[in-house]
Amino acid sequence: xxxxxxxxxxxxxxxxxxxxxxxxxxxxxxxxxxxxxxxxxxxxxxxxxxxxxxxxxxxxxxxxxxxxxxxxxxxxxxxxxxxxxxxxxxxxxxxxxxxxxxxxxxxxxxxxxxxxxxxxxxxxxxxxxxxxxxxxxxxxxxxxxxxxxxxxxxxxxxxxxxxxxxxxxxxxxxxxxxxxxxxxxxxxxxxxxxxxxxxxxxxxxxxxxxxxxxxxxxxxxxxxxxxxxxxxxxxxxxxxxxxxxxxxxxxxxxxxxxxxxxxxxxxxxxxxxxxxxxxxxxxxxxxxxxxxxxxxxxxxxxxxxxxxxxxxxxxxxxxxxxxxxxxxxxxxxxxxxxxxxxxxxxxxxxxxxxxxxxxxxxxxxxxxxxxxxxxxxxxxxxxxxxxxxxxxxxxxxxxxxxxxxxxxxxxxxxxxxxxxxxxxxxxxxxxxxxxxxxxxxxxxxx
Amino acid sequence: xxxxxxxxxxxxxxxxxxxxxxxxxxxxxxxxxxxxxxxxxxxxxxxxxxxxxxxxxxxxxxxxxxxxxxxxxxxxxxxxxxxxxxxxxxxxxxxxxxxxxxxxxxxxxxxxxxxxxxxxxxxxxxxxxxxxxxxxxxxxxxxxxxxxxxxxxxxxxxxxxxxxxxxxxxxxxxxxxxxxxxxxxxxxxxxxxxxxxxxxxxxxxxxxxxxxxxxxxxxxxxxxxxxxxxxxxxxxxxxxxxxxxxxxxxxxxxxxxxxxxxxxxxxxxxxxxxxxxxxxxxxxxxxxxxxxxxxxxxxxxxxxxxxxxxxxxxxxxxxxxxxxxxxxxxxxxxxxxxxxxxxxxxxxxxxxxxxxxxxxxxxxxxxxxxxxxxxxxxxxxxxxxxxxxxxxxxxxxxxxxxxxxxxxxxxxxxxxxxxxxxxxxxxxxxxxxxxxxxxxxxxxxxxxxxxxxxxxxxxxxxxxxxxxxxxxxxxxxxxxxxxxxxxxxxxxxxxxxxxxxxxxxxxxxxxxx
Numbered sequence: 001x002x003x004x005x006x007x008x009x010x011x012x013x014x015x016x017x018x019x020x021x022x023x024x025x026x027x028x029x030x031x032x033x034x035x036x037x038x039x040x041x042x043x044x045x046x047x048x049x050x051x052x053x054x055x056x057x058x059x060x061x062x063x064x065x066x067x068x069x070x071x072x073x074x075x076x077x078x079x080x081x082x083x084x085x086x087x088x089x090x091x092x093x094x095x096x097x098x099x100x101x102x103x104x105x106x107x108x109x110x111x112x113x114x115x116x117x118x119x120x121x122x123x124x125x126x127x128x129x130x131x132x133x134x135x136x137x138x139x140x141x142x143x144x145x146x147x148x149x150x151x152x153x154x155x156x157x158x159x160x161x162x163x164x165x166x167x168x169x170x171x172x173x174x175x176x177x178x179x180x181x182x183x184x185x186x187x188x189x190x191x192x193x194x195x196x197x198x199x200x201x202x203x204x205x206x207x208x209x210x211x212x213x214x215x216x217x218x219x220x221x222x223x224x225x226x227x228x229x230x231x232x233x234x235x236x237x238x239x240x241x242x243x244x245x246x247x248x249x250x251x252x253x254x255x256x257x258x259x260x261x262x263x264x265x266x267x268x269x270x271x272x273x274x275x276x277x278x279x280x281x282x283x284x285x286x287x288x289x290x291x292x293x294x295x296x297x298x299x300x301x302x303x304x305x306x307x308x309x310x311x312x313x314x315x316x317x318x319x320x321x322x323x324x325x326x327x328x329x330x331x332x333x334x335x336x337x338x339x340x341x342x343x344x345x346x347x348x349x350x351x352x353x354x355x356x357x358x359x360x361x362x363x364x365x366x367x368x369x370x371x372x373x374x375x376x377x378x379x380x381x382x383x384x385x386x387x388x389x390x391x392x393x394x395x396x397x398x399x400x401x402x403x404x405x406x407x408x409x410x411x412x413x414x415x416x417x418x419x420x421x422x423x424x425x426x427x428x429x430x431x432x433x434x435x436x437x438x439x440x441x442x443x444x445x446x
Numbered sequence: 447x448x449x450x451x452x453x454x455x456x457x458x459x460x461x462x463x464x465x466x467x468x469x470x471x472x473x474x475x476x477x478x479x480x481x482x483x484x485x486x487x488x489x490x491x492x493x494x495x496x497x498x499x500x501x502x503x504x505x506x507x508x509x510x511x512x513x514x515x516x517x518x519x520x521x522x523x524x525x526x527x528x529x530x531x532x533x534x535x536x537x538x539x540x541x542x543x544x545x546x547x548x549x550x551x552x553x554x555x556x557x558x559x560x561x562x563x564x565x566x567x568x569x570x571x572x573x574x575x576x577x578x579x580x581x582x583x584x585x586x587x588x589x590x591x592x593x594x595x596x597x598x599x600x601x602x603x604x605x606x607x608x609x610x611x612x613x614x615x616x617x618x619x620x621x622x623x624x625x626x627x628x629x630x631x632x633x634x635x636x637x638x639x640x641x642x643x644x645x646x647x648x649x650x651x652x653x654x655x656x657x658x659x660x661x662x663x664x665x666x667x668x669x670x671x672x673x674x675x676x677x678x679x680x681x682x683x684x685x686x687x688x689x690x691x692x693x694x695x696x697x698x699x700x701x702x703x704x705x706x707x708x709x710x711x712x713x714x715x716x717x718x719x720x721x722x723x724x725x726x727x728x729x730x731x732x733x734x735x736x737x738x739x740x741x742x743x744x745x746x747x748x749x750x751x752x753x754x755x756x757x758x759x760x761x762x763x764x765x766x767x768x769x770x771x772x773x774x775x776x777x778x779x780x781x782x783x784x785x786x787x788x789x790x791x792x793x794x795x796x797x798x799x800x801x802x803x804x805x806x807x808x809x810x811x812x813x814x815x816x817x818x819x820x821x822x823x824x825x826x827x828x829x830x831x832x833x834x835x836x837x838x839x840x841x842x843x844x845x846x847x848x849x850x851x852x853x854x855x856x857x858x859x860x861x862x863x864x865x866x867x868x869x870x871x872x873x874x875x876x877x878x879x880x881x882x883x884x885x886x887x888x889x890x891x892x893x894x895x896x897x898x899x900x901x902x903x904x905x906x907x908x909x910x911x912x913x914x915x916x917x918x919x920x921x922x923x924x925x926x927x928x929x930x931x932x933x934x935x936x937x938x939x940x941x942x943x944x945x946x947x948x949x950x951x952x953x954x955x956x957x958x959x
Binding site: 111112113 | 729730732735736737738739740741742750753754757758759760762764767769772775776787791799800801802807808810811812813814816817820
C-alpha cells in the first residue's frame with residue numbers, strides 16, 4: 001500500500017537560497033525510484049503551486065524536468081515527480097497533499113516500455129509495423145497517465161508514436177465529445193501535456209460512448225483506417241506504432257467497443273490496468289496473437305468526482321478557445337445567419353422495431369443525420385465544424401466519417417433576426433458550413 | 447348318335463349323356479353363387495367357419511360341374527405345338543367376326559382365343575388326336591412365349607364383358623418418325639394384314655410380333671441414343687438404361703465420396719494439417735518480449751530482469767523488479783456493479799468460451815487472418831452461407847434478392863410438371879412393361895372388321911398386384927407407344943382385376959405474380 005512519508009520528515013531543510021515572495025517553500029529529497037506526489041487544491045481561490053528541481057534528475061509522467069526551472073501547476077492538478085536516481089525538489093506554495101512514496105509501479109511501466117521498444121526494434125529490422133497498444137481499465141486507474149508515460153518514453157528514445165484518444169469524456173487531445181489521433185513528436189510538456197498540433201479529430205457529440213455506441217465504433221474504425229493509411233506512407237509512424245487510450249467503461253457495450261477497437265486497430269498488446277476480470281475477459285475474447293498484459297495501477301491515482309470531471313471538461317473547452325491558462329489565444333465572436341449553415345445531429349431517436357419497415361434494423365438510425373432547426377435551445381451548445389465539402393445532399397453521406405476542422409460555441413440565438421452569435425477560434429467566415437451539434441454545453445463565464 | 451365302331455374311342459374322349467342326365471344338365475340353375483361380404487380376418491367363430499365352408503363348397507361344386515355342350519356346336523381345332531397356335535378343322539362359328547385370323551387359306555386361333563372359346567364351350571381342341579380338357583388348355587396354351595395366366599385372366603375378363611380384345615403389336619403403331627410426318631396409318635395396317643395373308647409360310651403371329659417388336663425396339667433405341675447424345679436435354683438422364691444409370695449412380699456416388707462429401711462439414715476438416723496449431727505463431731514472439739504481466743503467474747518469475755538500458759530513455763540503468771509484491775496489489779480499484787449487473791455478467795461469463803480454444807482461431811497468425819475468419823463466420827450466419835455457394839452446385843435462389851412469389855416458385859420448381867408424352871420419344875424401350883391388348887368397345891362388335899379394326903378404345907397393360915407400380919419412365923414409354931390412345935393398367939389380384947389409368951392433369955396455380 002501507499003506509505004505516505006510526511007514531507008517534513010523526509011526533507012527537513014527548506015531551501016533558503018531561492019526565496020519566493022509570499023510562498024512557503026518545502027524541500028523534498030527523494031531516494032532513487034521513489035516519487036513525490038502532490039495535489040493542488042481545486043477551486044477558484046486556490047493557490048498555484050510551483051515545482052523546482054534542485055539536484056539530480058526527475059520526471060513528471062515521463063517528461064524530464066529541467067533543473068532550476070519553475071513549473072507551475074494550477075488548481076486541481078495532481079502531480080507525481082518520479083526519480084530513477086534520486087533528487088531533491090522544492091515545492092513553492094501550499095499543496096493540498098504532498099508526500100513521497102516508494103511504492104510505485106514505475107519499474108513495471110518502464111519494463112513495459114522496454115518490451116514495446118524491443119518490438120519497435122524488431123519492426124524496424126523486419127520492415128514491419130510497430131506495436132499497437134491499447135490501454136484499458138476502469139475509470140481512475142491512470143490510463144491517460146500510462147499512455148502519456150509510454151508515449152514520452154517512446155519519443156525520448158527517438159520514436160514517433162501516435163496517441164489515439166478514444167476517451168470521449170476526458171479527451172487529452174481535443175475538446176470532450178470527440179475521438180482523435182495525434183502524432184507525438186516530442187515529450188509532453190510538464191505543464192501543458194502534449195503539444196496539440198494538427199490532430200485528427202472526429203465528432204462524437206457526447207461524453208459517454210453509451211449514447212451512440214454504433215457511432216463510437218464507426219469512428220474508431222475511421223481512426224484506425226486513417227492511421228493505417230498514415231502507416232503505409234510514413235515509415236517512422238508505422239514503426240512507432242500507436243498507444244490507444246480508451247474510456248473507463250468496461251462493461252456491456254463498453255466492453256464490446258473495446259474488443260471492436262482492438263480488432264479495428266489490429267492491436268498487438270493490450271495493457272489492462274488494475275482489473276483482473278477485464279484482463280481475463282480480454283484474454284478470452286481476443287485471439288491468441290494479442291498479448292494481454294495486466295498491470296497494477298499506481299497508488300497515487302486519485303478518484304475524481306463527477307464535478308471534477310465536469311470541471312476538467314470545461315477547462316478543456318476553454319483551453320481550446322483561450323489557450324493554456326487562458327492567455328495564449330484570443331477567440332472571435334461573430335454572428336452567423338441560420339440560412340448560411342446546416343446543423344445536424346448524428347443519430348435519430350430510436351424507434352420501436354415494430355414501427356420500422358420490414359427488414360430495416362435500428363442500427364441504421366444511429367448513424368443517420370438529423371437536421372436541427374436552429375432555436376433558442378441551441379444556446380451554449382458546442383458545434384463541430386465538419387470538414388465535409390459543402391456540396392449538395394450527396395456530401396451528406398460523408399459527414400459522419402469526415403474529420404472536424406474546428407469547434408464553435410453558440411453564445412446567443414436571435415430567432416427574430418435568424419442569426420446566432422458564435423465564439424470561434426478564427427475570424428469569420430466559417431471554413432465550412434456543415435455543423436454538428438454536441439450534447440456538451442460551454443458557458444463562457446470567466 | 448354314337449357310332450358303335452367308335453364306342454371305345456368315344457368313351458375314351460367323350461361321354462354320351464343319358465337323356466335324364468341331359469335334362470338335369472339343361473334344367474340346372476345357371477346362377478353363380480354370390481360371394482357376399484368379405485370377412486377380413488378369422489375370428490374363430492363357428493358361424494364364420496360354416497359360412498366359409500359353404501362358400502367353398504359352392505365354388506367347388508361350380509367348378510366340378512360337368513360342362514354339357516352339343517357336339518354339333520363344337521368347332522374342332524388342332525393345337526400346333528411347334529407354332530403355338532390353334533388351327534381350325536371345321537368352319538368357325540360366330541366368334542370369327544372378332545377373333546382368329548387366316549393364313550395360307552387356313553383359319554387359326556391364338557392360344558388365348560382358343561382357351562377362351564374352350565371355356566365358353568365353342569371349340570374343342572385336339573392335340574395328337576386327343577381332345578384337350580380346359581385344364582389341359584390352361585397348361586398347354588399359357589406359357590411365357592404366348593400369354594401369361596394374368597394376361598389371359600384379363601383377356602377373359604374383358605371378353606366376358608363384351609369387349610373385343612386383340613393382341614397389341616408394337617409395330618402396328620406408327621413410329622415416332624411416322625407420327626411426326628403424320629403418315630396415314632390405316633393403309634399401313636391394311637397392307638400388313640394383307641401381307642400376313644399372303645405370307646408364304648404360316649409364321650406364328652407371336653414370333654412375328656416378337657420380331658417386329660425387337661425391330662421396333664431397335665428403332666426406339668436409336669431414338670433413345672440420339673437423345674442420349676444430346677446431353678443438354680434434361681430428359682437425357684431418363685434415357686439411361688438401368689445398367690448405365692446404375693453405373694452413373696455409382697460414379698456419382700464415388701464422386702460424392704471424393705470431392706463433394708464435405709460440403710456440410712466445416713472447413714476445419716478441409717484444412718486440418720497434421721501440424722499442431724501452436725506451430726503457427728504470430729510475428730511477435732512474446733516469449734522473448736518480457737512484458738511485466740501480472741496476470742500470467744505461471745510463466746513469470748518472481749523477479750523481472752532489468753531491461754536492456756539501450757531500450758530505455760536516457761540510457762537508464764535500473765535494477766530488477768520484484769513482481770511478487772505487485773501481484774497482491776491488483777484490483778485495487780473497486781468496480782461498482784449492481785446485483786443485477788453482476789448476475790448478468792456472471793451469466794455471460796458462463797455462456798461464453800475462450801475464442802482461442804477454437805482451432806481455426808489458433809491457426810490465425812494476425813488480425814487480417816482472424817478478421818477474415820470472423821467475416822466468413824459472420825457471412826455464414828447472416829448472409830448466404832458461403833460453403834453453399836462456392837461449389838459448382840449452388841442453391842436455386844439467393845435469399846437476399848427479392849423476387850415475386852410467382853417467379854420464385856418457377857425458379858425453385860426442381861421437378862417440373864411434365865406431360866406424359868413429353869420427352870418420351872427419346873426414351874429407350876424396356877421389357878419390363880408392355881402393352882398386351884388392344885381393346886375395342888362392345889358396341890362396335892356389330893360392324894367390327896378384323897382387317898380394319900379402327901382405333902382401339904384403350905390399350906391394356908397387364909400387371910400383377912404384387913408387382914411394382916409403374917414408374918414415370920414406364921408410363922411415358924407406354925403412352926408414347928400408344929400414342930393418343932389411353933393406356934389402362936389391368937392389375938390382377940389373384941383373379942380379381944381392377945383397372946387403373948394415369949392421366950395428364952394441370953396443377954392449379956393460385957399465385958399471381
